[in-house]
Amino acid sequence: GEDVEQSLFLSVREGDSSVINCTYTDSSSTYLYWYKQEPGAGLQLLTYIFSNMDMKQDQRLTVLLNKKDKHLSLRIADTQTGDSAIYFCAESIGGGSQGNLIFGKGTKLSVKP
Amino acid sequence: NAGVTQTPKFQVLKTGQSMTLQCAQDMNHNSMYWYRQDPGMGLRLIYYSASEGTTDKGEVPNGYNVSRLNKREFSLRLESAAPSQTSVYFCARRGIGRDIGYTFGSGTRLTVV
Numbered sequence: 115g116e117d118v119e120q121s122l123f124l125s126v127r128e129g130d131s132s133v134i135n136c137t138y139t140d141s142s143s144t145y146l147y148w149y150k151q152e153p154g155a156g157l158q159l160l161t162y163i164f165s166n167m168d169m170k171q172d173q174r175l176t177v178l179l180n181k182k183d184k185h186l187s188l189r190i191a192d193t194q195t196g197d198s199a200i201y202f203c204a205e206s207i208g209g210g211s212q213g214n215l216i217f218g219k220g221t222k223l224s225v226k227p
Numbered sequence: 228n229a230g231v232t233q234t235p236k237f238q239v240l241k242t243g244q245s246m247t248l249q250c251a252q253d254m255n256h257n258s259m260y261w262y263r264q265d266p267g268m269g270l271r272l273i274y275y276s277a278s279e280g281t282t283d284k285g286e287v288p289n290g291y292n293v294s295r296l297n298k299r300e301f302s303l304r305l306e307s308a309a310p311s312q313t314s315v316y317f318c319a320r321r322g323i324g325r326d327i328g329y330t331f332g333s334g335t336r337l338t339v340v
Contacts, residue, residue: 122267147328156231156317156331157270202270204328214258214321215329219269
């Protein structure tokens with residue numbers, strides 16, 4: 115069945131780059147997402163990438179997609195303490211932008227001063 | 228989170244009590260979801276609704292019922308609460324068109340004692 119895998123923890127120092135990795139299984143996924151969850155809050159859409167793209171950059175965020183290996187990564191440049199949160203990778207199953215999402219278990223990013 | 232409102236934010240129940248978690252969206256999108264979030268388990272889908280009047284079981288539906296009486300509201304009911312249902316519950320709606328991905332509510336933190 116569909117599954118999204120990501121490591122559970124990542125710790126970096128303030129100012130360093132963070133890279134959060136994710137693997138997914140549905141090759142027909144046309145959209146892949148990164149969500150951010152701050153303590154005590156719901157998930158918020160951080161960014162997404164369409165499957166015909168290899169890379170998407172948005173300010174400090176860079177998303178890389180390797181469709182052959184079904185590997186997605188999120189790079190946060192110049193990581194700040196405010197970036198400490200749980201980051202969820204999600205794939206859209208069934209194709210299109212309207213498919214149901216399958217979420218990974220989340221990667222908890224800790225940023226040390 | 229803008230777009231999806233959940234009530235209550237916190238609740239403590241005794242084992243065997245019942246309650247309904249309310250969720251309302253500010254749009255008329257078809258698809259709505261209920262998830263529970265537990266440490267180390269990520270998000271697990273309880274039920275979802277593809278349209279008004281229809282509901283489907285997700286990964287962990289036992290012990291829950293849902294109701295989608297209109298497009299805006301999707302409620303989750305615990306008929307006889309158990310300590311295993313202690314969790315944080317999130318409601319979400321799926322966007323359409325440029326409103327891509329899911330919009331989550333801010334969650335209901337439920338403790339069953």
